[in-house]
Amino acid sequence: MKKLMTNIFYYGSSLVLVSLLLIVWEVGARIYDKAYILPSPSGILVKLWELRQVLFYVHLPATLQIVVIGLGISMIVGGGLAIFMNRSSFTERTFFPLVIASQTIPIIALAPIFVLWFGYSIWSKVAVTVLITFFPITVSTFDGLRSTSKELQDLLLTMGASKRQLFFKVQVPSALPYFYSGLKVAVTLSVIGAAIGEWLGASKGLGYFSRRMMTQMDGAGVFAPIVLLSMMGICLFLLVKVFENISIKWRNK
Amino acid sequence: MKKKDKSHSHSHLAFDHVSFSYKHSDKFTSVFDNINLTIHEKEFVTILGPSGAGKSTFFRLASGLEQPESGHIRLRDKEERHRLGKIGYMPQQDLLLPWRTVLENGLLPLEIKGMNKKEAREKVLHHMKKFGLLGTEDHYPHQLSGGMRQRVSFLRAILGGNEILLLDEPFSALDSMTRYMMQEWLLEQWHEWDKTIIFITHDVEEAIFLSDRVLMLTHPPIKGEIDEVNVPISRPRNEEHRSDAAFMKLKQDLLKKMRSKERSL
Ligand SMILES: Nc1ncnc2c1ncn2[C@@H]1O[C@H](COP(=O)(O)OP(=O)(O)OP(=O)(O)O)[C@@H](O)[C@H]1O
Ligand SMILES: [Mg+2]
Numbered sequence: 001m002k003k004l005m006t007n008i009f010y011y012g013s014s015l016v017l018v019s020l021l022l023i024v025w026e027v028g029a030r031i032y033d034k035a036y037i038l039p040s041p042s043g044i045l046v047k048l049w050e051l052r053q054v055l056f057y058v059h060l061p062a063t064l065q066i067v068v069i070g071l072g073i074s075m076i077v078g079g080g081l082a083i084f085m086n087r088s089s090f091t092e093r094t095f096f097p098l099v100i101a102s103q104t105i106p107i108i109a110l111a112p113i114f115v116l117w118f119g120y121s122i123w124s125k126v127a128v129t130v131l132i133t134f135f136p137i138t139v140s141t142f143d144g145l146r147s148t149s150k151e152l153q154d155l156l157l158t159m160g161a162s163k164r165q166l167f168f169k170v171q172v173p174s175a176l177p178y179f180y181s182g183l184k185v186a187v188t189l190s191v192i193g194a195a196i197g198e199w200l201g202a203s204k205g206l207g208y209f210s211r212r213m214m215t216q217m218d219g220a221g222v223f224a225p226i227v228l229l230s231m232m233g234i235c236l237f238l239l240v241k242v243f244e245n246i247s248i249k250w251r252n253k
Numbered sequence: 254m255k256k257k258d259k260s261h262s263h264s265h266l267a268f269d270h271v272s273f274s275y276k277h278s279d280k281f282t283s284v285f286d287n288i289n290l291t292i293h294e295k296e297f298v299t300i301l302g303p304s305g306a307g308k309s310t311f312f313r314l315a316s317g318l319e320q321p322e323s324g325h326i327r328l329r330d331k332e333e334r335h336r337l338g339k340i341g342y343m344p345q346q347d348l349l350l351p352w353r354t355v356l357e358n359g360l361l362p363l364e365i366k367g368m369n370k371k372e373a374r375e376k377v378l379h380h381m382k383k384f385g386l387l388g389t390e391d392h393y394p395h396q397l398s399g400g401m402r403q404r405v406s407f408l409r410a411i412l413g414g415n416e417i418l419l420l421d422e423p424f425s426a427l428d429s430m431t432r433y434m435m436q437e438w439l440l441e442q443w444h445e446w447d448k449t450i451i452f453i454t455h456d457v458e459e460a461i462f463l464s465d466r467v468l469m470l471t472h473p474p475i476k477g478e479i480d481e482v483n484v485p486i487s488r489p490r491n492e493e494h495r496s497d498a499a500f501m502k503l504k505q506d507l508l509k510k511m512r513s514k515e516r517s518l
Contacts, residue, residue, distance in 0.1 A: 155348050158316045159362045159413055160338020169361070173352045250352045250393045 039219035044227060047220035055209070060228055062205040066122060066194040067232070070129025074186055077130065078137030079179065085138075086145040086171075103135050107196060115201040125197030125205070132193045136185040144178025145171055177251070180244040187240050191233040206232075264330055265449045266292040266315060266340075266417055271324035273314055274474075283474040284310045287324065290468065290479045292417075292451060297443060299452045299460040301511070302470035308453045309345060311470075312419045315451070316342045328417075338365075343410040345421040345453075347402040349394035355381070355405050356390035362413040377412065383442075384408050400431045411442075417449045424459065433492070436462055440490060457507050461500060462490060467507065471514045480514065482507060 008015070022041050029040035039047075048055065081099065085092045111128050118124035148171045156166055198207030206225035213221030245252060268290045274283040284307040292298050300308050313319045314326065317336030325332045328339065349358050356377055363373035381387050384404050394402055403423050410418055423439075424432045436459060443450055454460050460467045461484055469480045484503065486494055494500055 149348075151344060151346065151348055152350065154313075154318050155342065155344055156361075156365065157318060157337050158340065158342040159365045161365045165365055169364070170350070173350070176352075248352070250354075250395075 034219075036217040036219045039223055043220040044223045047218075047224040048227065051221070051224060055206075055225060055228060058204055059206045059209045059225060060232070062202075063191075063194050063198065063207065063229070064232065066125045066129055066197065066205065067190045067236070069122070070126045070193060071133060071183075071186060071190050071236075073126065073130050074134040074137055074190075075183065078134040078182070078186075079141055081134070081138045082141035082145060082175075085142055099135065099138055102131065105131075107132060107193075108200075111196060111200040114197070120201050120203060124200075125194055125202065128197035128200075129190050129193035133186040133190045136189070137179065137182040140178045140182030140185075141175055144175030147178065148174040177244075177248055180240065180248070183240050184237060184244075187236040188233050190236070191229050195229055263294045264291045264327070265294045265296070266451075267327040267330070268314075268321075269325045269327060271314065271321040271326060273310065273319065273321050275310075285314075285321075286474045286476045288475055288477065288479060292449060294416075295447055295449055296466065297450045297452065297464045298466045298468060299454055299464040300468045300470060301454060301457065301460045301507070303455055303472075303511075303515075305473070306470040307473045307475055308470060309421055310473075312342065312421055312451075312453065315417075315419060316340050339415060339417075341410045341413040341415040341418040343406055343418065343420045343423055345425075347394075347406040349402060349405055349409075351394055354391050354393055355386060355397070358394070358405055359408055359412055362409060366414070377408075380408055380412060399426055400435065403427065403435065407439075411446070411448075416447075417451070420450060420452045422453050422455070425454070425456075432459075437491065439463065440488075444489060457504055457511070458495070461486070461503050461507065462495060469507075469511060469514065471511065480510070482510070 026040050026042060029035075029038050029043070032038050035043055081095065085095050107128060110131070111124070114124040114127045118127060152170050152174075153166055156170055161169065194205070195207030195210075198205035199211050202208040206229050210222050210225040210229075213225075268288055270287050270289060271285055272283070272287055273285045274281045300311060302308050310319070314321060315336070317334075317338075317340070320334065326336065327333065328336065333339070349355075350361065353361070356374070359377035359381065360373050363376065368376075378387075378390070381390060384407070386401065386404060386408065389397065389401065389405075394405070397405065403426070407420070407423060410420070424435050427435060440463065452460075452463055454463075464484055467482045467484060469482070482503075486497070486500060486503075
């Protein structure tokens with residue numbers, strides 16, 4: 001409880017700013033008074049409450065599933081690619097340009113093709129999510145692996161360490177903090193990826209629901225799932241931070 | 254000058270016509286050119302020399318991180334190309350793994366050797382007690398003082414279990430008080446452990462206080478026989494020996510020798 005209080009105090013300035021913005025928004029929306037264009041925060045909250053059944057039991061789980069599967073695949077693909085590129089300068093030269101090129105593709109243009117390939121199944125949205133989230137994980141893990149101190153590796157060699165021991169005892173722990181910073185970026189992007197995927201073709205999910213409300217000119221209905229998406233992103237981010245603090249506890253001591 | 258104490262007459266580590274140079278794109282920096290030297294069993298030898306003389310390079314060769322371009326390196330009179338894992342090495346920086354506690358850092362060489370976890374833990378704890386590190390086992394390296402970190406690093410090198418220990422300027426980062434204490438402590442440990450120690454320093458007094466023999470390196474490339482000086486001061490040594498006339502004389506001589514070597518370049 002005391003910790004919570006100090007936390008609230010610590011982020012006090014941020015809370016004040018958010019409250020201020022919300023108040024300005026609320027007042028502005030009431031003066032403007034066209035809820036289908038600019039719904040007020042209180043209107044959105046009311047909408048969230050009204051739609052809680054479908055939002056929390058149908059659309060939120062659908063999107064969360066995409067995000068979790070997408071991130072899981074990205075971690076494996078991104079981590080694997082980083083390890084692979086770190087093996088030799090040949091693999092780096094061969095694959096790094098491709099990794100970068102993959103990020104220059106406009107996702108919006110590519111997403112419909114994913115729909116063609118994977119249909120309206122969950123996999124077309126997962127593909128969009130993976131495409132934008134594997135990149136930060138790959139790049140930061142790769143940097144992490146490369147940052148491994150040469151001296152530490154030499155030291156382990158003099159102890160008679162094998163390649164495998166070198167990898168698990170030095171390279172992995174050195175790269176871990178980098179991996180986590182990549183993952184934190186990826187987690188926030190994953191929500192966007194899932195929403196874009198759903199916008200372009202889905203029958204459920206927060207992105208899909210938001211778009212459907214748009215066609216009904218329901219301003220608050222558009223915003224309510226967006227608020228949930230953002231909350232989901234924040235929660236996932238905090239979750240990653242918890243894991244980070246557990247696995248890199250030496251930094252906080 | 255080459256006569257040896259009887260107690261360590263067997264060769265433990267020998268360089269036989271060893272040449273080595275670093276390659277930098279297309280530039281070669283020759284560090285050793287046909288050098289010969291022998292370190293005897295249970296001997297304490299220091300390598301004295303200014304920065305850039307090739308001291309650390311000598312250790313990289315001895316430990317097996319580098320191989321000679323020509324010549325042989327022998328362990329106990331047998332040529333040995335696979336030296337990695339056979340010679341303990343305490344690097345110039347303490348190089349503790351920051352994500353491991355003191356205990357876990359000590360466990361590292363035992364893990365690599367594949368020792369049973371429980372047995373390894375007991376062994377480390379036993380050594381920590383001797384090293385005055387008990388109570389710090391759950392600390393991370395950044396929570397320790399410089400002197401403690403050096404001791405952990407030394408503990409780790411000892412736990413490797415090898416009979417030859419290479420210590421690269423282990424005390425250079427310490428203040429002079431701590432340093433004196435660590436020197437005496439190191440000698441006590443050495444008397445207990447029966448190891449061959451090769452110790453790098455650029456401090457003349459440290460070299461004399463610790464060793465049986467001082468090898469002098471000046472500037473690369475280093476050629477042929479390495480200049481050496483025996484230290485005929487009796488053991489066990491303690492603080493008083495530092496102010497002995499013989500000790501002072503030796504220090505003067507060594508300094509003079511190092512200077513004339515530098516000038517003759
Ligand atoms: N990796 C390397 N590549 C090229 N040249 C190197 C390399 N390492 C060392 N050298 C060169 O070899 C020479 C010997 O270096 P070394 O590190 O052995 O010196 P040192 O005696 O240990 O010095 P210090 O007391 O500063 O540690 C130096 O001239 C240095 O510039
Ligand atoms: Mg050095």
